[in-house]
Amino acid sequence: MTIQEVIKKIDRYLKKDNVEPLIVDVQNKADLEAIMLHYQLPQNVFLCASDAAFCKPDEFPVIPNILERLAHENTNFFVSEITSFLKLKGEKALVQELKELLSMSTEGHAVILTFQCVEYLHTLIKNDRRLDSRICVLEGIPSARPKLIFTAEGIQPTDASALVKGLRGMAKAVESAAAEILYIETAKSKDQYPFSLYTISDLKNPYEVLCHLDAMTSVLPESYGDEENWQYALTEFRKYSSWQQLISAQIGSVNNLDIVISTYKQKASNKKWLWLYFIGLKLFHAGNNSYFNKAIETATSPSGLIHSLYRTILEEDPTDKDFISQYRQRKDLLNSIENPLDEVSGFCKIVQSKGKYALCYLTDNTLQEKELIFKLLDRYSEDFGRAELLDILERIYPDLRAYLTAYHFKSELLDNYFQEYKYQKVVNKIFPDFMTLVEKQAVDRDYNRILPPRSSVIEGIDVTDTQTYFTDAMGVEYLGYIMSRCHALKLMAKVTVCRCELPSITSRNKEFWDVLSTNRFPIISVDKIDKIKHHGEEGYDYSREDRKLPIHLIRELELIDELLKKIKTNLTNGDYQKAILIADHGASRLAVIHGTENLWEMQSSGKHSGRCCPKSEVDERPDSATDAEDFWALANYDRFKGSRKANVEVHGGATLEEVTVPIIEISYLNDAVEVKIMPIDSTATFTGIPEIFVSFRKKAAIKVFSTEKLVDVSVVIDGHTYEAKPTADNFYVVEEMTEIRRAKTYSVDVFAGGMPVATGLPLRVKKESGSEKNIL
Structure with a gap:
């Protein structure tokens, strides 16, 4: 039937006396609104199953209370939402209620507006042809039946969804909203409606809620946190709409989470911060710190992260070209978390399984590791060449x-x-x-x-x-x-x-x-x-x-x-x-x-x-x-x-x-010290390169001047070290440098008390004959 035909049938129905209810089935929101608008007249009363008189905020409506009014009040009633609620209980409950409605007696008139019940009504008509005159179906394009998601408090629906507070609002949303998904904030669970004609899913625990709020959550196994952890995050999501916003606000930029490790120790007593930092690292990683990122991959908890920071290095071969950079990154990270004793002790035990190469994995961060270094030197020193062992010690x-x-x-x-x-x-x-x-x-x-x-x-x-x-x-x-x-x-x-x-x-x-x-x-x-x-x-x-x-x-x-x-x-x-x-x-x-x-x-x-x-x-x-x-x-x-x-x-x-x-x-040694080198029989020049002359009889010699008094002065030229003797007024003399014979430009380093005070000072050596040879 068309909407005009349906309206004519309703009009004829409303003029009859002593009648039974009329069922009008509509397929979409627009037709339902059109009928209700048409009959918005003073003599008509509209009842919804979700009205407070029949339904508590998070409960199924008490349908007998609706029927009670229909049976005893002499007026024109237009009733909606009953069938949308009954679909929660399943086909059997829905058909049974439709039968009761069709068989009841009313004091006045009752137009029951059902929603998308064509197949169930046709079944009733097929079984009892007398019902055909009391059922009319408004033909139209059916609205999509929404998926219901029962949620805990705190869900924010996506663009293609709607949020309903309490079960009472469900039927109205089904019949009036165009959402593909309805989030029902309710204490009910889908298990209470095993025969539902709706597709229902529960979104009750905080982790499931977060998966819907931010799809990134799905890459995090639920085991990464307990219910308290996920509930904490869900509460924070009321202020921040995504993990990226939450981590950035509470921890630091998601692009620089490797730097945040420097605050780890002072935050260690804050369990929520530690957990959120762990989640941030799992989602956004640790910048360009390759070792940190490897440790994050294997970690499954905040404490597990610390464990991984210690143990991941054991998967690396000390002969690999990247080992030293991985080692140094790890050492800095462990110092940032101040080397927790339990992890150090455990690492010192397991690392010995590496035999002589255990040395390569240790650091000088802790006393336990230093003592183990001596133990391993005692055990394995003869398995290394001395130069190799010194190179290892330079690092560890x-x-x-x-x-x-x-x-x-x-x-x-x-x-x-x-x-x-x-x-x-x-x-x-x-x-x-x-x-x-x-x-x-x-x-x-x-x-x-x-x-x-x-x-x-x-x-x-x-x-x-x-x-x-x-x-x-x-x-x-x-x-x-x-x-x-x-x-x-x-x-x-x-x-x-x-x-x-x-x-x-x-x-x-x-x-x-x-x-x-x-x-x-x-x-x-x-x-x-x-x-x-x-x-x-x-x-x-x-x-x-x-x-x-x-x-x-x-x-x-x-x-x-x-x-x-x-x-x-x-x-x-x-x-x-x-x-x-x-x-x-x-x-x-x-x-x-x-x-x-x-x-x-x-x-x-x-x-x-x-x-x-x-x-x-x-x-x-x-x-x-x-x-x-x-x-x-x-x-x-x-x-x-x-x-x-x-x-x-x-x-x-x-x-x-x-x-x-x-x-x-x-x-x-004052940082501002200035050093000049010059010929032994001349003063300093402030432009150009100082020059000295050598010959068969004349050995290379120089004089050093310093703006500060120096001790134990020496110079290094061409790999040779010469002592510089103090004279007066901050001058130091190198009287003979017998190995310096070639005519060329040398680089001179000046040391005082073992400290380099000037490096790379140029000195040009010429042959005393005056002819320059091979000035480089």
């Missing part, structure tokens, strides 16, 4: 590599001896060739010829405005490290190497005290290194099975660094102009490792862990012992009987490491 433990840096003593014996000594101390072994050298020096004692006694040096030291630090047991083995740290701290260090008094014990080696201690600057004692070496303080005890490694060196290097930083602070503050580090004696780690006693039986027991022994008239001096006034001092790695073994390191004997001591004068 720069301070330890700096300790192993060569210090040039201007003595081949000392250069070779201390490089070997330090390396063997670190790897916890004594090599046969070195042991032969020790035994030889125990007899030859060349240090008496090479090294001046300290007492002959200290009188010439200028102590004006100088603070001296007495660093007990800090031998020359640390000079490579000290010079490296001075370089980093922009400190100049003038080093004088000498020998202490024998035996190498503190009571015999304080002759410098009165000379270097002044009323204004009394000597400050620094004895922590000594206490670690000789008393096992801070837990370093060689007698324990788990402590038979040189791990005390970790703390020793830290103490030296702390002292140098303190000195720099005092120098830059102007507290004094110079600092002096002076040691009473050195110490020997290898004598402890060697662990032997002397075969000679002495009248007196050994002292200082058996390194020396009081003399007695009946004693016969061992070949390896030296006369130290009223003591015998051993110059090899034996021990006199009768003394307790040393736990960590030992002194009192006459090995090179016990006897050789440094005096280090430290001053601050």
Whole structure:
């Protein structure tokens, strides 16, 4: 039937007396509105199943209450929405209700406006032809039946959807909205309507809701968070319409989430922030930080992210070209999160499965890793070439590599001896060739010829405005490290190497005290290194099975660094102009490792862990012992009987490491220092390149000028190092550079106290004949 035909039929119906309800079925919103508009007259009453009188906000309507009015009130009723509600209960309930409507008696007139019920009404007519006159179907294009989504509070529909508050509004929306999806904010669930003629889905848990609000959510497994996490995000979505907006507002730009890791530690107590940061990383990744992105891929939780940051490196091969960059990115990331103890401990256990290559994965971020480095060096050092091992240490433990840096003593014996000594101390072994050298020096004692006694040096030291630090047991083995740290701290260090008094014990080696201690600057004692070496303080005890490694060196290097930083602070503050580090004696780690006693039986027991022994008239001096006034001092790695073994390191004997001591004068190098080089017999030029002349008889020579007073000045030219002697007024002279003979332009580097103060200074060398040859 057309709409005009339907209206005529309704009009005829309304004129009858004592009639039963008339059912008018419409197919779309427009026709329904047209009929209702046509009959909007004072004598007509419109009832909707969703009216508050029949339906609570989130409940199914009470249809008998509607029928009650129809049965007892003498008026013209137009009733809608009943069938749209009944479709929730299914076809059986719908057909049964249509039957009841058609069979009921009414006091007045009742036009029941059904919605898209053609097939069910035709079935009723087919079964009872008498109903045909009481049913009319308005033909038209059917509206699409919407999909229903039952949701929790907080859903914002998409463009092709509508939002309904409570179940009561569902039928009206079905019959009046053109939405493809209806979001019903309700406490009901689809399980309550198993026979529904609508397609219903539940969107009740926060994760499902978020998937609908932002499609990016679907790439995140629900297991990435608990209900509380997802509910937190859903609550935030009321302010921010997408993950990108939410992460940007609460965490930081989604393009720079790798930078946010720097705030991780201070945010660690905020569980919501940690979770949201984790979600942000899973969705938007960590910028260009390739290692971070690899770790994110395997992480499934905020704590799992930290675990992945530690463990992902283990999937990398240390021989791959990208390994070093991945390693460095990881190290920075772990420092940003301050290396949580549990993860460090677990990593230190699992990394050992890598065998000798475990070294390549460790860092110097934590004490546990540093101790493991020493353990692995002890176990695997002989599986590496020395150069390869030093390269690894340069990356994983720069301070330890700096300790192993060569210090040039201007003595081949000392250069070779201390490089070997330090390396063997670190790897916890004594090599046969070195042991032969020790035994030889125990007899030859060349240090008496090479090294001046300290007492002959200290009188010439200028102590004006100088603070001296007495660093007990800090031998020359640390000079490579000290010079490296001075370089980093922009400190100049003038080093004088000498020998202490024998035996190498503190009571015999304080002759410098009165000379270097002044009323204004009394000597400050620094004895922590000594206490670690000789008393096992801070837990370093060689007698324990788990402590038979040189791990005390970790703390020793830290103490030296702390002292140098303190000195720099005092120098830059102007507290004094110079600092002096002076040691009473050195110490020997290898004598402890060697662990032997002397075969000679002495009248007196050994002292200082058996390194020396009081003399007695009946004693016969061992070949390896030296006369130290009223003591015998051993110059090899034996021990006199009768003394307790040393736990960590030992002194009192006459090995090179016990006897050789440094005096280090430290001053601050002003950043504004300017340096000029010039011919030895000329002044500086400020334009062009300085030139010098050489000939068969005339050796290359230069003069260096500095705007600041420098110490221990040297120049490096063409790979050769030359000492520059101070003259006056900040001038320093290099009198002969015998290797510099070719006519060309050289590059000159100037050093002061081991610090580069000027680099790449050009110097043109010409032949004295005047003819230029091969000027490059």
